[in-house]
Amino acid sequence: MLKEIPLKQIQISDDFWSFYINTIKEKTIPYQYSVLDNSPYVNIENENKKDYFEKDKSNALENFRVAAGISDGGHYGMIFQDSDVYKWLEAVAYSLQVNPDRKLQAVADEVVNLISAAQTDDGYINTYFQVKEPRLKYRMLYSGHELYCMGHLLEALVAYYETTQNTAALNIAQKVVNHIDSVFGYEENKIHGSDGHPEIELGLIKFYELTKDEKALKLAEFFLDIRGKNTEFYKEEMARNEKDGLPIKMIKVPHLETYLVAHKQPKDMTEAVGHAVRMLYLAASMARIVHHNSDSEMYVACKAIWDNIVHKKMYITGGVGSTTDGEAFTGDYDLPNDIMYCETCASIALAYFAYDMFKIQPDTEYIDVIERTLYNGILSGASLDGIHFFYVNPLEVHGNINDSNPDHGHVKRVRPQWYSCACCPPNFARTIGSVQRYIYTIDEENKTVYLNLFAKSRLKYGDIDIIQDTDFPGSNSIHYTVSSNSPYILKIRIPYWCSNVKITVDGETFDNVKNNCYFEIGKEWNNSRIAITFDTHVMAVKANSKVIADANRLAVQYGPFVYCAEQIDNEHPLSRYRVSNDDIRSAVIAVENCDIGTVPFIKIDTTVESSEENSLYTYNPQIEYTTAKLKMLPYYTWANRGSDDMMVWLHQK
């Protein structure tokens, strides 16, 4: 079984990711704290067109103060508002691990103390239920999110403890685990259900990994077993509340169990259904528990869900979730580009799931998906200034449609400062802020290091030291300097998007190295040098013909970057361009400085439909085409220059 390497043992010094890691430290984390603490300068938007969530302020920290008895007032915000603080704290933990900062740590310590003060003696903590609805504690697992929040709390506390050895953090976590153990389980006097939103499972497994407290692992297994065992569980809860005259507090969804991904037991699942983030947090915990219990039935389910997603339900950007209705997966090959959901959190969860699958069976396909999400669908979740965020990441927008058609009401063209449902912004911070974890993975048992991603960085772990020197993605040459006290196998991922790969290991040259696999070298390393060079070309991408939305269209990718066309860079309306496979493959990279920094644009000599019609319909038209240049930029940088039309999938000639 492979293991993640602690962040502090991977120093990153590249331009690409370091920009984000520094932005998150310098801007995102302080900004998000100010939002959570009710900065008056923040304009909060609803994440979809339904305009009925409270959005005057976040109040997330104040909710804890109220629960702790420090402040007066009520609870404000979503039922899961606490989790915004927890994800922020987790982001801080990762930032501190690689960039110690006493001031920031002091702020975070205070937050830990505040959480501790709010936690009740029995270990329970959820400010919504403590302050606003004590009657409903654990009576509405279908939408209460109590365990969901505690799962994020455990993840945050484990990370924070690992970084800072803050014992208060560990104590809170232990109390939470003991508390959950006292309330949930197979025993007759305990609740035989799991949270409507998976997440506690991941928190419990991580707590187990830190403390080896078997109780936590057993609880995670319990939640993964009890889910979907009684498919009527949530409806019975609702009926009980109704009978007792208590409010229901659940949005209308057509198939409740499927929406909650509790339509069957996880081990029996064969495809991705329901709410995408729920599905993928669940899948990630299913894969992660296999690390510990080697449950082969569960692994088969994980693999089936994985295959279903990556072969039938994943956007080229690594986005998932084809509908806003239930923020959900739909059918195989149903990938609309303009009214989809593609929530930032869902791509994040897909990366988590992928990494836990990789650690079970280290195939490049998992890193391919991690890379796809990181460089595209997750990164597009934030603006380059680090303080504006997308919830929904479309692959095509047209201003006049978005402004006038309510079916597109959830698709924004400018990243807002914050959301009433603010799950994505701190999720972005914790994920991209710890992106180093994906560069290297270790298999201690087999003395193997997996070198997954190209990025200037240094790994020092145990007796191995790898210095990776490269300007990637700005260059196609990578140099490793490797030392170890014992023989080690290095497995270097040669991505699917490069060609003509040449590798030299201490003077010995390998030509025409196969791509789309790991290149393996096992030896004793003594300041040994590995050099890799490869070619990259602009690539045309075709979707499977079963994808109706992409029929007669092509996308453009360069290296790991999916490209898009924005109207601001182009003379003609984007829907008028007609590109061919050859046009794209002949395209050139043109690095330019512009408002958003140095951008490797792609310029394509292609064709534009130039007919000018006045009427709505023309009969037996003379369709005219003229040559034109189409300029594209990496998808993750879109919408950083105002509100604009954008297309990923271009019309084919």
Added chain:
Amino acid sequence: MLKEIPLKQIQISDDFWSFYINTIKEKTIPYQYSVLDNSPYVNIENENKKDYFEKDKSNALENFRVAAGISDGGHYGMIFQDSDVYKWLEAVAYSLQVNPDRKLQAVADEVVNLISAAQTDDGYINTYFQVKEPRLKYRMLYSGHELYCMGHLLEALVAYYETTQNTAALNIAQKVVNHIDSVFGYEENKIHGSDGHPEIELGLIKFYELTKDEKALKLAEFFLDIRGKNTEFYKEEMARNEKDGLPIKMIKVPHLETYLVAHKQPKDMTEAVGHAVRMLYLAASMARIVHHNSDSEMYVACKAIWDNIVHKKMYITGGVGSTTDGEAFTGDYDLPNDIMYCETCASIALAYFAYDMFKIQPDTEYIDVIERTLYNGILSGASLDGIHFFYVNPLEVHGNINDSNPDHGHVKRVRPQWYSCACCPPNFARTIGSVQRYIYTIDEENKTVYLNLFAKSRLKYGDIDIIQDTDFPGSNSIHYTVSSNSPYILKIRIPYWCSNVKITVDGETFDNVKNNCYFEIGKEWNNSRIAITFDTHVMAVKANSKVIADANRLAVQYGPFVYCAEQIDNEHPLSRYRVSNDDIRSAVIAVENCDIGTVPFIKIDTTVESSEENSLYTYNPQIEYTTAKLKMLPYYTWANRGSDDMMVWLHQK
């Protein structure tokens, strides 16, 4: 000003429309009566994915019996369930006018008597409010539909009286008008508002046209003037109900006034917005009142709305309403093919609006739209068996998407037997059942007859007698035999979709007659003969480049018929075909007998993308094409052979 010719003065004997008129008489009318009278053999569906309307039965007739005190029980169904009966009665009136039937008339007379029995002494009639919510009478014009229902009642009674001289019908109508006059108007003690759903205006104008009761015309003018004068009117009504502890009973819509098309006064309107049927019933009444008061300000508004629709918001099928959210118009050129609404009723209302515009200013553009709706978007509203109905008329469906993506939940692929909201089925019956009205129009003042549509028929009106002999749409030759006692001008519409038009009038031949206009002949007619021949070719249609949904696509039209491809007729998935302008123009008509009768299929020698990919995305693909035949059939006949994929707009080569 032009005038409609009473139906009984137009005898139709063609194959095409007579089939429908007979089907409506023999099947649709009896079937719909049985539904309205709670036949146990009917399976009722909701018209959209929201599954919360009562749909065990129609109960529409029983509601009247309850209101009349003949039956016990409550009200069942929609707030506007009464209108289903009224539209059915109107359909019966038109059917009886051309095909007298004592038995059917007796049934209809009974319905009139039932309505009369339910009407209160003061003239009010609405079974929902009488039986279920007397407290809310005229207190919720925003969604109460009382005047909407009475509008349909007036239309039905006027038609029924014109056909049968049933004085009970006229009495009910007069009582309704007197009643409305006593409640609504500018006077201080009257209500200063109009119905949230326009329709009463049309009913009142038609009553005025029959009776010359000025009160009715004034009332219609009042409703068209008061609408949108106080844009807060409906919100004030809601506030009043809330204050008085009464239920609100209104669906959530983002912009109430726009949804209700009461965002401004009709005379100030410049574009089509809001709920499509509301907008178009309103527009039809605006145009129709101009017939009587020549209000030039109102006419300018009508023309602006018209131009906005036909140049920017109308589907090639004559469908309108681009979103299910509010069943509404959206922005200019926003015409999605797969998640639109295109309600049958909206196309019907567009035809009504078009005809009233035509009668003000007889241009071919109005008849073009009437023809477009009749032969396509309206006709698709019913199955060929006459007893299954579409509410939503999509231009593209794919089974796997429709079944799995809730954003397509309102789009059905098989016509249901009935709907919980059953506006469309009887609207279809009354509209197609009186289709003759569009064939000829008279301008008595200028002694002119407009010959708008080709169909074997005979007009006898006043001193003119026109026999139109043709097998159109099965043939391209038309013969008229015309007699009149005085000089008459005939204006024969030469459609935009024909060419090489040759006209012979009493031996004198006109070659290369211009199409897309009226061909005018003024003379004395004495058993005179006019012969017309023309060519028709399969035409490729291109949408304006601003229509994002149709970019890089072509549609196919033959004569007035828009064509579509159904999967059942084709070997490859429809989204794989790639057609060119030339492919389409070289296509042939192949008349075949199949399950649904004799169908003029179109066969196109074209190309299909034959690449077979296993993966979701292919890089630098070899895209392969092979020749293939694509078979298409008239759009109106789709979905008569089970549930299938269908496309109108084909991918362009």
